[in-house]
Amino acid sequence: MPLDDAALQxxxxxxxxxxxxMRLHSADPGSGETSALGSGRIACAFTSxxxxxxxxxxxxxxxxxxxxATVAYVTLWSASTSxxxxxxxxxxxxxxANAAGEYSITGLTITGTAS
Numbered sequence: 374m375p376l377d378d379a380a381l382q383x384x385x386x387x388x389x390x391x392x393x394x395m396r397l398h399s400a401d402p403g404s405g406e407t408s409a410l411g412s413g414r415i416a417c418a419f420t421s422x423x424x425x426x427x428x429x430x431x432x433x434x435x436x437x438x439x440x441x442a443t444v445a446y447v448t449l450w451s452a453s454t455s456x457x458x459x460x461x462x463x464x465x466x467x468x469x470a471n472a473a474g475e476y477s478i479t480g481l482t483i484t485g486t487a488s
Contacts, residue, residue, distance in 0.1 A: 378425070381424050381425030381485045382421055382424065382425055384485065389421045391459055392451065393416060393418075394417060394456070395414065395415060395449050396414045396447070397438065397476060398445060398461075400446070406458070410438045410439075410470075412436060412437040414453050414454070417433045419483070425485025426484050428480075428481075428483075429480055429482070432479045435478075438476055440470065440471070444469070447462050447478060448461045
């Protein structure tokens with residue numbers, strides 16, 4: 374028997390509470406933080422919906438990437454330094470920093486499983 378949506382929302386809320394920062398990468402970071410771009414991790418927040426999907430609350434703006442840098446992955450973290458990596462996602466769509474070395478993640482949804 375699958376989990377009810379209420380249980381999936383509880384799981385989403387728990388995962389949301391453990392993610393506070395994200396970082397950009399020029400290539401697959403493997404299991405760590407290799408190929409990191411920019412000046413470091415940037416604060417972020419997610420909201421969990423009724424069936425456990427997590428949605429980024431607001432645009433996350435990065436600087437210091439280098440003009441035209443290619444952004445291939447984003448990693449999610451529990452802290453601004455050290456902490457625990459919570460996941461990685463390939464970037465789709467526009468994957469190039471602007472001439473000032475800035476890049477924005479305007480949306481990210483992590484899909485739960487509806488019952």
